Amino acid sequence: MILAMDTSTYVLGVAVGDDQTVRAEWTTHEKTNHSLRLMPGIDLVLKSAGLKPKQLSTIAVTTGPGSYTGVRIGVSTAKAMASSLNLPLVEVSTLETLASNGKYREGLVCSFIDARRGQVYAGVYEVKDEALTVYKEERLLLLEDLLQELKNEERSVLFLSLDVDLHRETLTHELGEHAMFGATGDNRTKPSEVLRIASKKEAATNVDAVVPRYLQLAEAEKNIKKESSS
Amino acid sequence: MGNNPTILAIETSCDETAAAVVRGGKEIISNQVASQIAIHEQFGGVVPEVASRHHVQNMTTIVKKTLEEAELTYADLDAIAVTEGPGLVGALLVGVNTAKALAYANDLPLLPVHHIAGHIHAANLVQTIEYPAMALVVSGGHTSLIYMENEGDYEIIGETRDDAVGEAYDKVARTIGLPYPGGPQIDKLAQEGEESIEFPRSWLEEDSYDFSFSGLKSSVLNYVHNRTQRGEDMNKADIAASFQRSVVDVLVERAARAVMSYDTKQLILTGGVAANSAIREAMEVKVKKIGVQLIVPPLSLCTDNAAMIGAAAHVEWKKKNIAALTLNGVPNLSLQKR
Numbered sequence: 281m282i283l284a285m286d287t288s289t290y291v292l293g294v295a296v297g298d299d300q301t302v303r304a305e306w307t308t309h310e311k312t313n314h315s316l317r318l319m320p321g322i323d324l325v326l327k328s329a330g331l332k333p334k335q336l337s338t339i340a341v342t343t344g345p346g347s348y349t350g351v352r353i354g355v356s357t358a359k360a361m362a363s364s365l366n367l368p369l370v371e372v373s374t375l376e377t378l379a380s381n382g383k384y385r386e387g388l389v390c391s392f393i394d395a396r397r398g399q400v401y402a403g404v405y406e407v408k409d410e411a412l413t414v415y416k417e418e419r420l421l422l423l424e425d426l427l428q429e430l431k432n433e434e435r436s437v438l439f440l441s442l443d444v445d446l447h448r449e450t451l452t453h454e455l456g457e458h459a460m461f462g463a464t465g466d467n468r469t470k471p472s473e474v475l476r477i478a479s480k481k482e483a484a485t486n487v488d489a490v491v492p493r494y495l496q497l498a499e500a501e502k503n504i505k506k507e508s509s510s
Numbered sequence: 511m512g513n514n515p516t517i518l519a520i521e522t523s524c525d526e527t528a529a530a531v532v533r534g535g536k537e538i539i540s541n542q543v544a545s546q547i548a549i550h551e552q553f554g555g556v557v558p559e560v561a562s563r564h565h566v567q568n569m570t571t572i573v574k575k576t577l578e579e580a581e582l583t584y585a586d587l588d589a590i591a592v593t594e595g596p597g598l599v600g601a602l603l604v605g606v607n608t609a610k611a612l613a614y615a616n617d618l619p620l621l622p623v624h625h626i627a628g629h630i631h632a633a634n635l636v637q638t639i640e641y642p643a644m645a646l647v648v649s650g651g652h653t654s655l656i657y658m659e660n661e662g663d664y665e666i667i668g669e670t671r672d673d674a675v676g677e678a679y680d681k682v683a684r685t686i687g688l689p690y691p692g693g694p695q696i697d698k699l700a701q702e703g704e705e706s707i708e709f710p711r712s713w714l715e716e717d718s719y720d721f722s723f724s725g726l727k728s729s730v731l732n733y734v735h736n737r738t739q740r741g742e743d744m745n746k747a748d749i750a751a752s753f754q755r756s757v758v759d760v761l762v763e764r765a766a767r768a769v770m771s772y773d774t775k776q777l778i779l780t781g782g783v784a785a786n787s788a789i790r791e792a793m794e795v796k797v798k799k800i801g802v803q804l805i806v807p808p809l810s811l812c813t814d815n816a817a818m819i820g821a822a823a824h825v826e827w828k829k830k831n832i833a834a835l836t837l838n839g840v841p842n843l844s845l846q847k848r
């Protein structure tokens with residue numbers, strides 16, 4: 281049994297199951313503290329499936345990109361469970377999880393998370409036969425630059441993001457009819473997708489060494505780097 | 511079990527990732543700290559985001575090391591304890607969520623601990639605290655006088671109104687060009703200097719037990735600034751010695767008056783700044799005169815560590831104060847209404 285959790289955006293999600301069945305899945309989309317609600321969520325999902333922590337065989341967690349604090353809550357919890365129960369830990373990308381909501385539509389899928397100041401965390405994937413391959417590695421970049429790259433593709437792109445409404449006009453303006461959008465439910469990460477991806481993915485070689493994907497240095501570290509290079 | 515539980519404690523309120531196993535609130539079975547001092551040195555102080563990143567990275571490694579050192583498994587434990595607050599919110603979250611996951615996964619009760627109660631109970635790891643007792647907690651984040659009539663009762667009778675004493679040390683150290691953290695540096699340099707400069711002591715209202723160090727800090731800064739502008743030489747060792755004397759005078763006066771008027775059996779001097787030799791010596795002399803016992807935990811138990819959290823957790827164990835799965839890190843957690 282795989283326990284999958286995701287705390288990297290305002291969506292909080294937990295699922296338990298294996299590659300055959302999702303036994304229980306729970307998500308909320310609330311601007312409340314994940315730190316308060318993740319463990320009760322795990323408890324709810326496990327109890328719903330009639331499982332005890334000791335019956336789990338794998339832990340899966342989204343390691344970002346996303347909210348630093350959010351991701352740290354999930355990663356801390358997942359590492360502690362995996363480490364103390366002696367279980368493998370599978371790291372799943374938040375962006376890949378999100379993009380896989382578009383796995384039934386051939387072509388390009390771009391999942392992104394607004395990172396403020398005109399920036400986005402974005403990944404671009406190509407879908408073929410209901411499988412995703414990385415087309416452009418996940419990065420932190422200006423939305424403007426991302427859209428220029430996608431424009432050059434001259435083909436349709438499915439945009440999936442919780443923040444899609446913030447940028448819908450810009451996306452349509454830049455890509456015209458090549459900009460495609462999903463339904464409401466496709467714009468959130470689903471813990472059952474984390475579970476599905478994890479069931480096919482190799483676990484981390486060292487649970488204790490797992491860290492979030494921040495995609496950038498902390499502000500203070502950037503400043504130090506600037507000073508030393510100037 | 512019963513009154514002698516074996517508790518795995520976790521502490522991540524600031525820049526130390528720490529875990530310990532403590533039995534019966536008194537016996538340290540294992541005590542591990544991954545210090546980030548070297549990392550934050552380059553920034554001249556603790557950077558919360560950087561601290562949080564290191565906590566996530568190191569936490570389970572430290573826990574594992576702690577249990578290995580103790581030669582124990584989760585099956586041997588009676589509870590998990592964790593610092594609930596106060597501290598840096600992002601740092602606290604890592605410890606709290608780790609502790610919740612460990613407790614949940616291994617079906618163990620979770621005990622929430624106040625960081626300052628932890629500092630105080632470090633004393634119990636070297637001697638038995640006898641009540642009523644007074645504690646002076648001095649660190650980079652805190653300067654508090656706490657009266658404890660009984661075990662688990664905390665009454666804050668004095669607190670800093672501006673900078674914590676450790677903060678004042680760090681700022682003065684930076685002004686005279688000493689590296690971070692400033693406390694040990696100033697302490698060392700002061701030994702070579704003379705207390706020849708008259709810096710102010712902030713006594714506040716007559717019967718107050720509060721502290722204020724911002725006036726002293728500004729006075730040192732002005733002194734250095736004026737000298738520098740006039741191109742005059744200054745003796746950094748004298749500045750360090752004089753600044754330190756001013757701090758010590760205030761701390762000793764407050765602690766001594768508190769111990770006498772509250773009629774306590776012991777004075778506990780704890781927190782990172784309690785390692786300071788001048789403060790320790792002056793306090794020893796004064797307390798001997800009054801006739802109460804002074805407990806100063808060794809340096810490794812004065813700075814942030816998890817053994818102290820394990821010691822304080824014993825009090826929560828006896829009170830059966832078990833945290834719910836909704837436990838969260840509380841950056842400004844109050845000590846009194848517990």
Ligand SMILES: [Zn+2]
Nearest residue numbers: 625629649814
């Ligand atoms: Zn402390």
